[in-house]
Amino acid sequence: xxxxxxxxxxxxxxxxxxxxxxxxxxxxxxxxxxxxxxxxxxxxxxxxxxxxxxxxxxxxxxxxxxxxxxxxxxxxxxxxxxxxxxxxxxxxxxxxxxxxxxxxxxxxxxxxxxxxxxxxxxxxxxxxxxxxxxxxxxxxxxxxxxxxxxxxxxxxxxxxxxxxxxxxxxxxxxxxxxxxxxxxxxxxxxxxxxxxxxxxxxxxxxxxxxxxxxxxxxxxxxxxxxxxxxxxxxxxxxxxxxxxxxxxxxx
Amino acid sequence: xxxxxxxxxxxxxxxxxxxxxxxxxxxxxxxxxxxxxxxxxxxxxxxxxxxxxxxxxxxxxxxxxxxxxxxxxxxxxxxxxxxxxxxxxxxxxxxxxxxxxxxxxxxxxxxxxxxxxxxxxxxxxxxxxxxxxxxxxxxxxxxxxxxxxxxxxxxxxxxxxxxxxxxxxxxxxxxxxxxxxxxxxxxxxxxxxxxxxxxxxxxxxxxxxxxxxxxxxxxxxxxxxxxxxxxxxxxxxxxxxxxxxxxxxxx
DNA sequence: TAAATAGTGTCTTTTAGACATTATCAT
DNA sequence: ATGATAATGTCTAAAAGACACTATTTA
Numbered sequence: 001x002x003x004x005x006x007x008x009x010x011x012x013x014x015x016x017x018x019x020x021x022x023x024x025x026x027x028x029x030x031x032x033x034x035x036x037x038x039x040x041x042x043x044x045x046x047x048x049x050x051x052x053x054x055x056x057x058x059x060x061x062x063x064x065x066x067x068x069x070x071x072x073x074x075x076x077x078x079x080x081x082x083x084x085x086x087x088x089x090x091x092x093x094x095x096x097x098x099x100x101x102x103x104x105x106x107x108x109x110x111x112x113x114x115x116x117x118x119x120x121x122x123x124x125x126x127x128x129x130x131x132x133x134x135x136x137x138x139x140x141x142x143x144x145x146x147x148x149x150x151x152x153x154x155x156x157x158x159x160x161x162x163x164x165x166x167x168x169x170x171x172x173x174x175x176x177x178x179x180x181x182x183x184x185x186x187x188x189x190x191x192x193x194x195x196x197x198x199x200x201x202x203x204x205x206x207x208x209x210x211x212x213x214x215x216x217x218x219x220x221x222x223x224x225x226x227x228x229x230x231x232x233x234x235x236x237x238x239x240x241x242x243x244x245x246x247x248x249x250x251x
Numbered sequence: 252x253x254x255x256x257x258x259x260x261x262x263x264x265x266x267x268x269x270x271x272x273x274x275x276x277x278x279x280x281x282x283x284x285x286x287x288x289x290x291x292x293x294x295x296x297x298x299x300x301x302x303x304x305x306x307x308x309x310x311x312x313x314x315x316x317x318x319x320x321x322x323x324x325x326x327x328x329x330x331x332x333x334x335x336x337x338x339x340x341x342x343x344x345x346x347x348x349x350x351x352x353x354x355x356x357x358x359x360x361x362x363x364x365x366x367x368x369x370x371x372x373x374x375x376x377x378x379x380x381x382x383x384x385x386x387x388x389x390x391x392x393x394x395x396x397x398x399x400x401x402x403x404x405x406x407x408x409x410x411x412x413x414x415x416x417x418x419x420x421x422x423x424x425x426x427x428x429x430x431x432x433x434x435x436x437x438x439x440x441x442x443x444x445x446x447x448x449x450x451x452x453x454x455x456x457x458x459x460x461x462x463x464x465x466x467x468x469x470x471x472x473x474x475x476x477x478x479x480x481x482x483x484x485x486x487x488x489x490x491x492x493x494x495x496x497x498x499x500x501x502x
Numbered sequence: 503t504a505a506a507t508a509g510t511g512t513c514t515t516t517t518a519g520a521c522a523t524t525a526t527c528a529t
Numbered sequence: 530a531t532g533a534t535a536a537t538g539t540c541t542a543a544a545a546g547a548c549a550c551t552a553t554t555t556a
Binding site: 025067 | 263274276277307317325349353
């Protein structure tokens with residue numbers, strides 16, 4: 001960050017700051033939006049909010065909003081605030097995806113949005129979403145054919161792309177499941193986030209060899225029929241782990 | 252992007268926009284900074300600018316500055332503008348790294364910076380840098396022990412980390428070299444950006460099998476002594492290529 | 503011919519893919 | 530016993546690591 005040529009008329013930084021007027025220059029409208037993903041009804045879903053204020057009133061949008069300079073200590077804090085407002089929970093995974101800016105994104109003027117992506121298990125959000133009324137989970141493919149507000153379709157695609165890419169070399173899907181979960185559960189989560197089928201043996205080897213899960217000793221109580229699956233819980237290590245080869249693509 | 256509760260007092264979006272005052276809410280100061288990397292004297296170097304205006308006058312900083320709402324059509328345009336101002340060239344590689352925001356980054360107030368990373372061959376920038384006087388190339392390790400302006404050390408580390416990570420699965424180092432270049436040149440570039448030694452055979456196999464380079468038919472004119480190296484030029488395909496395995500780490 | 507640098511051959515290691523087989527549960 | 534789902538065994542394939550070897554240049 002440097003600034004416009006305002007040069008040497010001040011004797012000290014304190015003197016400069018004393019006269020500095022933050023409204024001297026036009027600033028972009030700055031906001032934070034969050035693409036919140038989860039699994040529901042065996043589908044990858046995203047949480048959208050129906051706008052009840054102008055502009056773009058009535059359209060579905062990613063949860064988000066302006067940075068609150070009084071309350072937000074960071075961009076991540078802004079993201080967490082907007083996420084909690086709609087879901088009622090703190091997401092176990094939240095990561096910044098990218099920022100988008102331009103004069104035509106928002107009719108109010110030049111605007112800049114920092115896009116985050118969040119993963120969480122859906123079930124703890126359902127009671128709160130019921131209450132807020134303006135939010136609901138949408139299957140991703142349905143969300144992508146809606147007329148979303150602003151350029152939110154582009155943002156959603158960017159977040160979905162990041163999700164897919166990272167699923168190929170991390171254990172991110174762990175964060176859309178409620179623990180404890182089985183390896184077949186986890187494989188299904190990987191397949192939905194990757195949008196590709198995986199070989200059972202290769203998948204299990206990869207996860208087991210990485211040592212990211214802790215065996216709970218439990219097994220799935222009532223599957224219907226078939227052998228019960230062992231239940232696991234993610235270890236703290238799973239948060240940072242990166243594999244050195246990509247999963248599931250031809251490449 | 253949604254907005255603060257300002258609700259239903261307007262009959263249409265046009266009416267809402269007509270009364271909308273962009274100065275009604277406090278906005279973050281928004282800027283774009285660029286970590287510009289190249290190879291010079293067989294070292295990874297970064298271009299820094301000495302601030303001649305408050306705040307942080309006299310400290311070295313990443314090139315960058317405020318978004319100009321009149322001139323900039325996008326964040327990338329802002330980055331390119333500031334990059335060209337200091338280097339005199341357009342970078343063959345420019346990518347967004349991350350955004351940073353908070354109340355204490357800048358003494359003027361809550362500020363938000365979008366960080367970009369650029370790669371370019373250093374030689375074409377040298378005459379222009381000579382002219383602008385306030386910019387110079389710094390070896391990265393020296394830059395990291397300077398007292399940089401604002402939180403630019405943190406930004407620089409984030410960009411360097413991105414550079415290292417992507418070098419492990421792309422052909423990014425191609426963009427710090429002047430074409431044509433030899434495979435030993437390219438291996439050296441990879442090693443400097445990765446900060447790790449590479450096996451010659453494995454490296455050549457990887458690059459050759461990927462088909463990212465075009466043989467110019469030339470060889471290096473005057474190496475000193477030793478067998479001359481064949482010279483290559485990157486194909487357009489090298490821009491997007493991603494390898495499915497990581498280079499150079501134990502993992 | 504010696505030194506230096508470029509470039510190749512080839513064996514090992516790691517990890518994913520394919521797919522057959524065995525294990526454990528409900529009915 | 531049958532069917533269903535979980536879990537394992539084992540062979541193959543792709544690509545990186547190790548490192549010895551050959552090739553081409555200048556002095």
